[in-house]
Amino acid sequence: MDTGLLAYGAYLPVRRLDRAAVAQTHAWFNPGLKGLGRGTRTIANWDEDAVTMSVAAARNCLEGQERDALGAVWLASTSLPFRDRQNAGIVGDALSLKSDAMTLDVASSQRAGTTALMAALKGGAQALVVAADRRAAKAGSPQEMTYGDGAAALLVGKGDVVARLVGSHTEAVDFVDHYRGEDGEFDYAWEERWVRDEGHMKITPRAIKALLESTGVDGASISQFCYPAAARGVAAKVAKAAGLPDGAVADNLQGNIGETGAAHPLLMLALALESAKPGDRILVASFGQGCDALLFEATDAITNRPAIGIASQIEKGRTDANYARFMTLNGMMTVEHGIRAELDKATALSNHWRSKDMTQRMMGGHCEACGTNQFPKSRICVNPECGAVDTQRDEGFSDKIGKLNSFTADRLTYSPDPPAYYGMVQFDSGGRLMCDFTDIDAEHPPEVGMAMRMVFRVKDYDTKRGFRRYFWKAMPATQEEI
Amino acid sequence: MATGIRDKVAILGMGCSRFGERWDDSADDLMVEAFVEALADAGIDKSQIDAAWFGTGIEEQHVGKSSVPLAMALRLQNIPVTRVENYCASGTEAFRGAVYAVASGACDIALAQGVEKLKDTGYGGLPQRSRGTTNDLYWPNASAPGSFAQLASAYRAKHDINPDDLKRAMAHISVKSHDNGSRNPKAHLQKKITMDQVINAPIIAEPLGLFDCCGVSDGSAAAIVTTPEIAKALGKKDLITVKALQLAVSSGSEAGHNSWDGSYFQTTRAAAARAYKEADIDKPRDQVSLFEVHDCFSVTELVTMEDLFISPEGGAIKDIMDGFYDADGKVPCQIDGGLKCFGHPIGASGLRMIYEMYLQMQGRAGERQRQEDPSIGMTHNLGGFPHQNVCSITIVGREGA
Numbered sequence: 006m007d008t009g010l011l012a013y014g015a016y017l018p019v020r021r022l023d024r025a026a027v028a029q030t031h032a033w034f035n036p037g038l039k040g041l042g043r044g045t046r047t048i049a050n051w052d053e054d055a056v057t058m059s060v061a062a063a064r065n066c067l068e069g070q071e072r073d074a075l076g077a078v079w080l081a082s083t084s085l086p087f088r089d090r091q092n093a094g095i096v097g098d099a100l101s102l103k104s105d106a107m108t109l110d111v112a113s114s115q116r117a118g119t120t121a122l123m124a125a126l127k128g129g130a131q132a133l134v135v136a137a138d139r140r141a142a143k144a145g146s147p148q149e150m151t152y153g154d155g156a157a158a159l160l161v162g163k164g165d166v167v168a169r170l171v172g173s174h175t176e177a178v179d180f181v182d183h184y185r186g187e188d189g190e191f192d193y194a195w196e197e198r199w200v201r202d203e204g205h206m207k208i209t210p211r212a213i214k215a216l217l218e219s220t221g222v223d224g225a226s227i228s229q230f231c232y233p234a235a236a237r238g239v240a241a242k243v244a245k246a247a248g249l250p251d252g253a254v255a256d257n258l259q260g261n262i263g264e265t266g267a268a269h270p271l272l273m274l275a276l277a278l279e280s281a282k283p284g285d286r287i288l289v290a291s292f293g294q295g296c297d298a299l300l301f302e303a304t305d306a307i308t309n310r311p312a313i314g315i316a317s318q319i320e321k322g323r324t325d326a327n328y329a330r331f332m333t334l335n336g337m338m339t340v341e342h343g344i345r346a347e348l349d350k351a352t353a354l355s356n357h358w359r360s361k362d363m364t365q366r367m368m369g370g371h372c373e374a375c376g377t378n379q380f381p382k383s384r385i386c387v388n389p390e391c392g393a394v395d396t397q398r399d400e401g402f403s404d405k406i407g408k409l410n411s412f413t414a415d416r417l418t419y420s421p422d423p424p425a426y427y428g429m430v431q432f433d434s435g436g437r438l439m440c441d442f443t444d445i446d447a448e449h450p451p452e453v454g455m456a457m458r459m460v461f462r463v464k465d466y467d468t469k470r471g472f473r474r475y476f477w478k479a480m481p482a483t484q485e486e487i
Numbered sequence: 488m489a490t491g492i493r494d495k496v497a498i499l500g501m502g503c504s505r506f507g508e509r510w511d512d513s514a515d516d517l518m519v520e521a522f523v524e525a526l527a528d529a530g531i532d533k534s535q536i537d538a539a540w541f542g543t544g545i546e547e548q549h550v551g552k553s554s555v556p557l558a559m560a561l562r563l564q565n566i567p568v569t570r571v572e573n574y575c576a577s578g579t580e581a582f583r584g585a586v587y588a589v590a591s592g593a594c595d596i597a598l599a600q601g602v603e604k605l606k607d608t609g610y611g612g613l614p615q616r617s618r619g620t621t622n623d624l625y626w627p628n629a630s631a632p633g634s635f636a637q638l639a640s641a642y643r644a645k646h647d648i649n650p651d652d653l654k655r656a657m658a659h660i661s662v663k664s665h666d667n668g669s670r671n672p673k674a675h676l677q678k679k680i681t682m683d684q685v686i687n688a689p690i691i692a693e694p695l696g697l698f699d700c701c702g703v704s705d706g707s708a709a710a711i712v713t714t715p716e717i718a719k720a721l722g723k724k725d726l727i728t729v730k731a732l733q734l735a736v737s738s739g740s741e742a743g744h745n746s747w748d749g750s751y752f753q754t755t756r757a758a759a760a761r762a763y764k765e766a767d768i769d770k771p772r773d774q775v776s777l778f779e780v781h782d783c784f785s786v787t788e789l790v791t792m793e794d795l796f797i798s799p800e801g802g803a804i805k806d807i808m809d810g811f812y813d814a815d816g817k818v819p820c821q822i823d824g825g826l827k828c829f830g831h832p833i834g835a836s837g838l839r840m841i842y843e844m845y846l847q848m849q850g851r852a853g854e855r856q857r858q859e860d861p862s863i864g865m866t867h868n869l870g871g872f873p874h875q876n877v878c879s880i881t882i883v884g885r886e887g888a
Contacts, residue, residue: 418628
């Protein structure tokens with residue numbers, strides 16, 4: 006049985022920052038930014054982080070897959086929300102995985118995603134490798150322009166793989182092109198030209214050549230080369246130096262997505278898989294204190310595409326020229342939020358634990374006496390005609406599609422991104438919930454009867470104590486998602 | 488077999504403070520203001536009060552917990568005092584406690600008082616606050632206008648109503664209440680407004696604009712109740728008695744069971760049906776002379792008039808636009824300005840409504856006095872959210888009516 010990739014998926018936030026607006030804002034200080042002031046980059050919403058984006062990518066990847074077979078979850082990111090609380094565990098919970106799946110966070114390098122993938126491929130068990138980043142960048146920095154927010158997920162294992170692993174090679178080289186220290190909020194980067202000449206051009210071709218040599222594969226046979234360098238022309242130069250065909254160099258997605266950190270090589274790989282034909286060879290490499298290079302070959306099963314494709318996610322972005330909102334939601338400006346925003350969002354950890362299946366798994370109840378689905382699960386059935394005691398088994402709600410019963414756009418209550426949209430979502434199979442909505446397009450406001458699906462997001466930030474709590478929110482479902 | 492409260496208890500005296508932004512006054516000042524008026528109206532000595540019930544909603548914003556703040560403000564010397572909180576029904580709950588105590592024979596004379604001092608938050612609207620450690624984990628951070636605004640979306644969808652028609656009917660409600668409030672010297676808002684002002688006002692929560700929302704006020708109201716016999720013995724004539732006191736509370740079915748469509752109040756319908764039965768009213772549209780309903784938002788009043796079985800389901804807009812509920816209409820609703828203009832100091836609101844009925848039936852309502860001799864008055868409160876709430880209803884009227 007082949008080892009390789011069983012499924013792939015990704016998640017890209019729908020909002021896209023118009024880089025021209027950023028360049029224009031900072032032109033008085035740094036006119037040079039205009040060179041980067043073209044196209045867009047993804048913006049995570051205020052309620053998204055590496056964990057929530059990982060959940061979204063994983064759900065995209067695991068659509069139609071048996072989750073109980075998963076033996077491990079590897080979460081790679083350089084922007085994990087918790088330093089000491091396992092982030093992969095939250096992802097596993099939101100995916101309603103069994104507790105015997107091994108969970109592991111992989112961090113500290115732009116190679117985290119590919120290294121996690123290599124390790125998972127060697128691990129034997131069926132594993133979910135998910136990488137996500139929401140990278141902070143100073144206002145007016147080139148990184149603010151070139152970075153993007155996003156996540157990618159790969160299901161790794163043996164069997165009917167869509168792409169088999171041909172081989173892999175890693176080079177660990179402590180080349181510090183940029184870094185972020187223990188207390189650092191932002192990356193500190195050295196000159197781009199030096200990074201290109203001494204880093205990318207010296208380390209990556211060496212890794213690729215070693216991979217090709219160990220696998221006996223001719224570089225000319227590579228159909229796609231995924232290399233996430235943001236700087237223009239770097240991937241093409243590396244390809245040339247490594248003996249890969251010019252036409253194999255994959256788009257680094259700088260035009261409309263930006264570089265999504267540890268997720269980016271996996272995102273590019275997922276996108277390449279989406280358009281691959283059986284027999285195509287895809288080489289993915291990453292750069293960060295060395296280089297990981299992995300070679301895959303698409304099988305006949307590659308024609309099994311995800312329901313919501315990555316290309317379609319790239320397409321459906323909404324351009325946003327409101328740079329003030331981007332700066333505000335990323336904490337780059339001290340903005341008056343009003344006294345209402347002062348409410349203490351403390352979480353009782355004992356209650357958080359007691360309510361964890363409800364909040365993180367969106368686990369509700371199904372009454373065995375009358376068949377009514379309900380959220381939250383309760384001791385006494387909510388059906389006024391039933392009222393049976395202790396008759397409810399677990400019923401997951403996170404994958405249910407609901408229909409909008411009532412809603413509002415609230416400008417009084419505090420929301421980081423007003424108006425706060427919320428309302429009653431009624432699930433077709435029973436049960437309902439008054440809940441927050443997210444990613445609402447003001448151009449296409451909600452209407453009663455609209456189909457809604459649930460997404461895992463940050464519910465509240467406790468800025469005093471550095472905690473954040475997660476819950477599920479509703480957003481309009483597209484036809485493919487119903 | 489329960490026989491209900493009808494004509495078992497009479498109102499001996501009532502008082503109500505001026506409502507509004509009472510920057511210079513504390514909750515204690517407001518309580519004393521209402522109590523002094525009620526005591527003088529009752530014509531008794533404070534020592535004759537056997538027990539008291541104290542209603543307040545958001546006590547952490549002013550007096551703090553327990554009944555002690557009422558007993559201390561009024562210097563009630565060691566009598567039993569109970570504090571009640573039941574969202575916006577807190578004032579009516581205090582009244583219910585006092586009335587039931589008299590009806591049971593446990594005491595001869597009882598006091599019900601409510602207060603709220605809301606204007607110490609630093610911003611308009613109700614205080615933003617925790618809903619409890621579990622609810623905070625999953626409830627939306629909903630405001631009151633955002634919760635009640637949803638009635639409009641569901642009502643429009645159910646009855647296939649054009650948004651502009653609904654908005655106009657809602658605007659008529661607010662214009663009417665401002666007209667009424669302009670004739671009430673104790674009202675928080677005493678200025679008249681126009682339809683255009685309402686319709687073009689900034690949106691608070693879709694589709695509610697600024698003038699679709701009631702004021703948040705400081706204020707207090709008090710009622711002293713006793714048996715009809717004692718009232719007569721104290722020299723009172725033309726008694727106003729309690730005809731019905733009903734409460735209906737959500738079991739969670741609106742919030743969790745797909746049997747409710749979001750366009751009406753399940754609790755109001757349940758409480759109203761029981762209240763009419765208790766008061767022996769079978770044709771409410773013809774028999775009730777005045778309404779004071781919980782018009783926290785214009786749309787709440789609109790659907791409530793159907794839930795109280797006055798307008799037919801889907802027919803409130805027509806009645807409203809016909810002027811049926813105007814001060815000079817067939818059955819005035821909020822003749823004192825309502826929550827919208829008299830104001831909404833939560834714990835006092837239910838008692839303020841009863842106060843207006845009491846004045847109207849005694850011909851003491853001044854410039855806003857209804858000429859058509861009101862004999863039955865219905866008051867209604869809603870606390871919480873349309874999908875999980877407390878509804879209280881009181882019917883008062885002339886003895887024997």
